[in-house]
Amino acid sequence: MNARPPTGLHHVTAIAGDPVENLRFYQGVMGLRLVKKSVNQDDPATYHLFYADGEGHPGTDLTFFPWAHAKPGTPGVGVVQETYLTVPPGTLEAWEARLLAAGARVDPIVQRFGERALPFADPHGLRLALVEGPDPFAFTPWHDGPVPAAEQVRGLHGARAPLREIAPSERFLTEVMGFERVGEEHGWVRFVLPGAPAGGAGRILDVREDPDGRRGAWGVGSVHHLAWTVADGGHQVTLRDAVARAGRRPSEVIDRFWFRSVYFMEPGGVLFELATEGPGFAVDEDPAALGERLILPPWLEPYRPRIEAVLPDLSGALPPAAAPTAAADAAVAR
Ligand code: ZN
Numbered sequence: 001m002n003a004r005p006p007t008g009l010h011h012v013t014a015i016a017g018d019p020v021e022n023l024r025f026y027q028g029v030m031g032l033r034l035v036k037k038s039v040n041q042d043d044p045a046t047y048h049l050f051y052a053d054g055e056g057h058p059g060t061d062l063t064f065f066p067w068a069h070a071k072p073g074t075p076g077v078g079v080v081q082e083t084y085l086t087v088p089p090g091t092l093e094a095w096e097a098r099l100l101a102a103g104a105r106v107d108p109i110v111q112r113f114g115e116r117a118l119p120f121a122d123p124h125g126l127r128l129a130l131v132e133g134p135d136p137f138a139f140t141p142w143h144d145g146p147v148p149a150a151e152q153v154r155g156l157h158g159a160r161a162p163l164r165e166i167a168p169s170e171r172f173l174t175e176v177m178g179f180e181r182v183g184e185e186h187g188w189v190r191f192v193l194p195g196a197p198a199g200g201a202g203r204i205l206d207v208r209e210d211p212d213g214r215r216g217a218w219g220v221g222s223v224h225h226l227a228w229t230v231a232d233g234g235h236q237v238t239l240r241d242a243v244a245r246a247g248r249r250p251s252e253v254i255d256r257f258w259f260r261s262v263y264f265m266e267p268g269g270v271l272f273e274l275a276t277e278g279p280g281f282a283v284d285e286d287p288a289a290l291g292e293r294l295i296l297p298p299w300l301e302p303y304r305p306r307i308e309a310v311l312p313d314l315s316g317a318l319p320p321a322a323a324p325t326a327a328a329d330a331a332v333a334r
Contacts, residue, residue, distance in 0.1 A: 003235075003239045003242040004235060006177065006178070006193060006228035006274065007201075007230075008156075008203045008229055009159075009226065010273075011059075011156070012062055012063070012227070013223070013273075014083070014223045015066075015218060016064040016066040016122075017124040017220045019317075020314055021123050021124070022064055022124070023317040025122055028146060029098065029146070030051070032053070032062065033051065033053065033291065035050050035051065035055075035291045036290065037049060037295065038295045038297075039300065039307060043065075044303065046066065046067060047065070047066050048064070053152070054142035054143065056282065056287075056290055057140065058201070058259070059138065059202065059229065060153075060155035060201065071220065072220045073222030076162070076213055077210050077214065078268055079223065079269075080270060082129055082160050083126075083128050083129075083159045085129070085154075085155070086130075086137065086157040087131070087133075087152075093109075095118055095130050095151070099118075099120050112188075115131050115132060116131070117130065126222070133154075155201045156201050157202040158205060158206065159206070160205070161206075161207055162210040162213055163210070163268035164215075165268070166208075168267035169207060169270075173191050176242050177193075177266075179194075180192055180194055187208045188206040188208045189206065189208065190206050193228075227261070228273070228274055230275065230276055230277070232276055236260065243264050250262050250263065256297075257283070258281050258284075259275045259276045259278065261276075294311070
């Protein structure tokens with residue numbers, strides 16, 4: 001019997017350059033809320049920054065490892081080429097003006113699979129597209145942000161990746177992960193997770209076969225992994241078992257504190273994660289003050305002074321109204 005499919009994207013994690021520039025763009029231009037300021041659990045001298053809607057709902061979350069001195073990523077097969085974010089219908093022109101005013105590289109508005117999309121790049125070369133859509137997101141506006149609530153990013157819509165060969169990924173996506181193949185346009189084949197309940201987030205993965213394509217490489221401006229939402233630990237274990245039976249060698253369940261994670265590569269080389277819906281970002285912070293202080297997992301807490309001493313200062317990234325972080329950080333450091 002097949003395992004129940006994930007309900008949609010949980011988060012997308014990418015590699016950024018300078019963290020101050022990253023914060024300025026995602027909070028100051030895109031109007032996403034910094035809901036968690038933590039460290040890379042495998043490299044605690046660098047940040048892990050989480051941006052989302054006003055409450056940090058799963059499915060609205062774009063996260064970054066800012067590695068200011070890393071090399072730029074190399075586009076290619078097995079690496080996500082573009083991440084889609086949903087915005088409300090009729091808002092792309094306003095977004096185009098906002099992004100151009102911020103100096104972003106913006107492509108013309110296009111029609112893809114019947115949806116209007118605005119492709120653009122962030123300051124570190126990460127390719128994104130805003131897509132107008134009515135996805136039924138669990139979404140809370142962020143009222144302290146620079147973007148009016150009626151235009152705010154609703155959440156993750158999907159992603160696209162070129163693959164050397166579609167067939168093995170198609171078998172895995174449809175037979176193990178529960179995606180459905182729904183169409184093809186300009187060489188891109190669209191896979192969609194089946195009708196998630198209301199509140200489910202981005203369910204789209206587009207892939208294109210590029211048999212002679214070079215393998216891409218991670219670096220600044222590339223997506224590191226796509227995390228798909230599983231309801232709870234039981235759902236996660238069932239899907240993990242199915243992934244293992246398909247020969248994909250999933251990791252053990254790793255406790256990320258705000259959710260639990262399993263990692264594996266789908267057959268085309270794209271790194272996937274299965275992330276549990278809970279416990280969520282409010283487990284260790286007041287929901288009103290999400291992202292204001294540096295949060296460390298308990299096992300890194302003893303090293304806080306050393307970690308804080310090496311992390312770059314983010315307090316100058318935003319005007320005071322949007323940057324309540326300095327005082328909170330100072331309070332914690334004492
Ligand atoms: Zn992740």
